[in-house]
Amino acid sequence: MKTENNLSRLIIFALIVLDLLIWQGIIFVKSAESPELYFLDVGQGDSELLVLPGGVKILTDAGPNQKVLESLEKVLGPSDRYIDLAIISHPQLDHFNGFNDILSRYQIGAFIFNGRTDATAFGEWETLMAKIKEKKIPLIALASGDKIHFRENQIEIISPGPDFLQSAELNDTGLVELVKTPAFRALLTADIDMNVEKYLLRKFSLNNLQASILKVGHHGSKFSSSQEFLETVQPKVSVIEVGARNRYGHPTKEAMDRLQSSTNLIFRTDKNGTIKVIAEQGKLRVFKVY
Numbered sequence: 001m002k003t004e005n006n007l008s009r010l011i012i013f014a015l016i017v018l019d020l021l022i023w024q025g026i027i028f029v030k031s032a033e034s035p036e037l038y039f040l041d042v043g044q045g046d047s048e049l050l051v052l053p054g055g056v057k058i059l060t061d062a063g064p065n066q067k068v069l070e071s072l073e074k075v076l077g078p079s080d081r082y083i084d085l086a087i088i089s090h091p092q093l094d095h096f097n098g099f100n101d102i103l104s105r106y107q108i109g110a111f112i113f114n115g116r117t118d119a120t121a122f123g124e125w126e127t128l129m130a131k132i133k134e135k136k137i138p139l140i141a142l143a144s145g146d147k148i149h150f151r152e153n154q155i156e157i158i159s160p161g162p163d164f165l166q167s168a169e170l171n172d173t174g175l176v177e178l179v180k181t182p183a184f185r186a187l188l189t190a191d192i193d194m195n196v197e198k199y200l201l202r203k204f205s206l207n208n209l210q211a212s213i214l215k216v217g218h219h220g221s222k223f224s225s226s227q228e229f230l231e232t233v234q235p236k237v238s239v240i241e242v243g244a245r246n247r248y249g250h251p252t253k254e255a256m257d258r259l260q261s262s263t264n265l266i267f268r269t270d271k272n273g274t275i276k277v278i279a280e281q282g283k284l285r286v287f288k289v290y
Contacts (some may be wrong), residue, residue: 035153035181037213038289039267039275040071044250045094048188048215049075050179052153060087060177060188060286062098069101071274074289081106085148086189088113089190090174097124103131112148114165115141141177145172154180158204159196171218172196178211183279186213187233193218197229212284213277216240216259220251230262237277237284238263244270 025120033053040047042063049072050058051178057076086108088096102108111132132139135173142148143165159176160167167173173264189207197217202208214235217224219242242250251268259266267275267286274289 006020016143034278034280035183037166037179037184037186037277038075039215039239039241039269039277040068040075041269041274042068042071042098042241044219044242044246044248045098046190046215046219047071047098048241050155050186052150052181054151056085056150057083058085058087058155059083059147061095061101061176061190062086062102064094066098066101068098069105070290072102072106074274075276075290082109083107084109086111087175087177089176089188090170091112091125092120092170092191093122093124095190096128097122100128100131102118103135103214108135108137110138110140112140112142112175114143114160116165116170116212138169151285156180159192159200161199163202164196164199175260176200178209184210184213184277184284185211186215187211187235188215189217189224191218191221191224193221193223194226194229197224197226201232208239212279214238214263215253216251216255218250219246219248220255220259221248222254225255227258227262230258235263237265237286238265239275239277240266240268242268242270258283261268 005145036051038049040049045063046061047063047068048060083106086099142157144157144159144161146157156178157175158178160173164172171191171193174192176190176192177188179186209232209234212235214233216238220240272288276287276289278285
């Protein structure tokens with residue numbers, strides 16, 4: 001039954017994307033020739049934009065407020081108002097609430113989430129769900145084992161499994177994405193802590209977790225980015241999405257010490273703003289987006 005459900009989700013998504021790509025191919029002229037990964041400056045929150053060849057845009061999370069609009073416009077320009085796929089890693093304000101503002105300015109082809117509709121007391125979450133329903137945007141629940149394909153590119157959902165999906169701790173339920181493209185692999189870790197990292201280390205072999213780009217878990221919390229996890233992922237570039245002023249002390253000294261011993265380059269949205277990563281001639285290049 002699980003296999004049939006996964007297959008159904010993939011078929012539904014493939015049909016949605018096919019329809020959107022036909023429309024987008026007519027409207028837009030410029031498209032990315034190679035994958036581009038942006039870490040948007042949204043303050044104390046997460047938001048990552050993957051732009052695939054053909055101009056397909058996949059936005060994971062949207063930060064806590066309308067600041068995401070400014071960062072999106074810097075990347076997409078003032079006239080591009082379409083996002084193919086939006087992924088909500090988990091229902092916490094600093095990850096989903098910016099979508100309430102995005103929906104007032106952008107069209108979105110489909111939403112992906114972890115299926116937890118009972119997990120939050122935030123009125124903003126109910127507002128977002130109502131907007132998605134009003135606009136008749138498909139809302140699809142995915143979990144560990146599900147995959148999203150576009151041409152030779154793939155996003156594999158590697159967590160949460162059934163146990164974590166039911167956790168009372170929302171950070172455990174975050175969708176963890178392993179992005180695989182011919183140019184690079186990226187690991188987007190939402191707000192997972194070391195308990196989920198240990199689960200991933202047990203579940204996957206060394207090569208399966210390696211990624212050249214790492215979205216550092218939980219904004220640099222001391223409870224994330226264990227030494228074993230970092231040594232297994234072996235990132236060349238690590239990005240911490242964090243606000244300049246936050247009451248959590250993120251990124252913590254403990255996390256920074258572990259990152260500095262395991263990663264060649266560390267970037268932070270509070271210091272570097274929106275960050276763009278691409279691969280050229282087998283090498284990663286990192287840019288600040290002004």
